[in-house]
Amino acid sequence: MFDSSVTQRAPMSFSDAIANAAPAVVNIYSTGYDNRPLLYRRQPVERTSLGSGVIMTAGGHILTCYHVIKDAEYINVILQDGRVLDAQLVGQDPHTDLAVLKVTEENLPVIPQTEIPDTRVGDIVLAIGNPYNLGQTITQGVVSATGRAGLSNYVSSANYADFIQMDAVLNKGNSGGALVDSNGTLVGINNANFKTLDNNRRIKDVAGIFFSVPYALAKRVMDDIVAHGRVIRGYLGISGSEFIDQPGILVTAVDPKGPAAAAGIRANDIIMKIDGNAIESAFKTLDLVAETQPGSELTFELRRDEQVLKTQVTITELGSNG
Structure with missing residues (x-):
């Protein structure tokens, strides 16, 4: 029989962290055109991409993944309060798979940030994004390995040893979203899950291994792009x-x-x-x-x-x- 006199402990919850961070995580929809051969002529075919982004400044700078907006003709950003905004590409850095967008709007939510997050193996992290266009979704995991934040290691593709590795699930549409700590402070920009080849040499995803670009590096890349239009190395x-x-x-x-x-x-x-x-x-x-x-x-x-x-x-x- 339930004893109502026994004091119940409040359940563990990250709702405050999500309330702090989630409004600044946006949905990104980009549209481009591919010229595909059709008999003796080429027919432009519309291509759409789905991803997420993070509002970094009150002035409207948004960090996302380069592959989310690559070759896009139009980029739309949808905030969690329902606002739909046109975004302009400020610049990109394929080495880190990051890009910076700019929107013009007032009263933008900005994600909580700290200069150098002390991200450690074993920390609980939350991934915020828009997987499969289901709407904003939260997944939770722990940091499995921490990446270095130096520019030099990001001059070759898929150098996963330098990313934050965690088991917070990322799916299509999560790319460019926020990885935050249990206080809702940004620690990384979500990028990808680990891939390998099966016995037939086909690419397959590996469950439980996901990656995020460390905040310190992502911020440095953004600042360079905003100041110079590119990352200077x-x-x-x-x-x-x-x-x-x-x-x-x-x-x-x-x-x-x-x-x-x-x-x-x-x-x-x-x-x-x-x-x-x-x-x-x-x-x-x-x-x-x-x-x-x-x-x-x-x-x-x-x-x-x-x-x-x-x-x-x-x-x-x-x-x-x-």
């Missing part, structure tokens, strides 16, 4: 590998048209210091270069055979070296 022009038992980076290849080659850096050189700072890891070194303003000079200290050399390298912009 420094470029050195080397490939390298770390040593197991000693500091430094072994240069394994050099782009002959890159700034490293122009400064005299060769394959088999060992980079020991940059601007007087000892090399801790290849990742941190590449991030330092990627985040260096093109045109800036960095002093590299190298070991070549038994010699210690110094050289000035003028960093260029990624993508500008032919």
Whole structure:
């Protein structure tokens, strides 16, 4: 028999977190046209894409995934209060699969943000988006692995090791939506689920493994796009590998048209210091270069055979070296 005198604990709920974050997560509908062959002529065929986005500023800047709006002619944004707005593309960054849109409207809800979220493995996270156009939907999971937020690792496609990995379910339409913590603070922009090949070499989704671009990186990309129309990454022009038992980076290849080659850096050189700072890891070194303003000079200290050399390298912009 139920004893009404026993005090009942309130059930655990994330409703406050959702109330804080969800109004700033929008539905995105984009329309484009594909020219498909039809007998002896090409017939334009309308193509629509479904996704989600996150209102980042009161001025109307929205973060979403690049693949959601790729090649779109028209982009519509629908807020949770029912407002339908036309959106303009400010810029995109295919390396991170992010894009920035702009809407002109007053009284926009802005998602809660903190400068550097302390996202840890085991944290509870909530994914907010519009899967299969069902309307705004919330899924819940835990962080399985945390990604680094450096620009350098996002210069190749599907580098999942650098994303936030979680088991909060993402489906078609969730791309570009918000990943928030249990307080409703943005920690990432939802991107994709893990895919692999089956025995017949067909692509298939893997259950329980989903990815989100870390907030710190997404915000940095957005700020660059808003300020410059693109993401500016420094470029050195080397490939390298770390040593197991000693500091430094072994240069394994050099782009002959890159700034490293122009400064005299060769394959088999060992980079020991940059601007007087000892090399801790290849990742941190590449991030330092990627985040260096093109045109800036960095002093590299190298070991070549038994010699210690110094050289000035003028960093260029990624993508500008032919």
